[in-house]
Structures are given as structure tokens and as C-alpha cells.
Amino acid sequence: MTTVPLGEAKNNLSKLVDEAAAGRVITIAKHGRALARLVPAGKPSGKRIGAMKGKLVIPDDFDAPLPDEVVEAFEGHS
Numbered sequence: 097m098t099t100v101p102l103g104e105a106k107n108n109l110s111k112l113v114d115e116a117a118a119g120r121v122i123t124i125a126k127h128g129r130a131l132a133r134l135v136p137a138g139k140p141s142g143k144r145i146g147a148m149k150g151k152l153v154i155p156d157d158f159d160a161p162l163p164d165e166v167v168e169a170f171e172g173h174s
Contacts, residue, residue, distance in 0.1 A: 102126045 105124045112122050122134040
């Protein structure tokens with residue numbers, strides 16, 4: 097674990113973020129007192145892509161034109 101003064105952290109944030117991403121834990125201190133900790137982000141949990149595969153059905157007429165009365169309602173005509 098590395099401790100870095102706040103002023104140094106401001107000037108070197110990009111470098112410190114890279115170090116944290118590589119697995120180092122960095123403590124940011126002000127007047128010798130720890131204020132914050134920069135840690136590597138964990139890996140995302142769970143699957144996202146394709147999570148609903150096979151659970152949704154898109155009708156064949158999904159992109160068919162809407163009825164005139166629905167279009168008029170969207171356009172603000174009564």
C-alpha cells in the first residue's frame with residue numbers, strides 16, 4: 097500500500113489510477129491523515145450480453161406503420 101499526499105495525488109491522478117488498475121492500493125492523505133483510498137475496480141459481476149436471449153419475442157409486424165389515430169395522438173391532434 098502506498099500513501100500519497102493530496103497535492104501530489106492531484107498532480108499525478110492519471111498515473112495513480114493506472115497503478116490502482118494494476119492492483120496497487122493507494123491511500124491519499126492530507127496533513128498526514130488518510131482521507132481516501134484508490135483501489136482497483138472489481139470485475140463486473142454477472143453476464144449482461146444476451147441475458148434475455150430466448151425470453152423476448154418480437155412480433156413480425158413490429159416495424160409496421162402505426163394506425164392514423166395513434167400517429168395523430170403522438171402529434172398532439174385529438
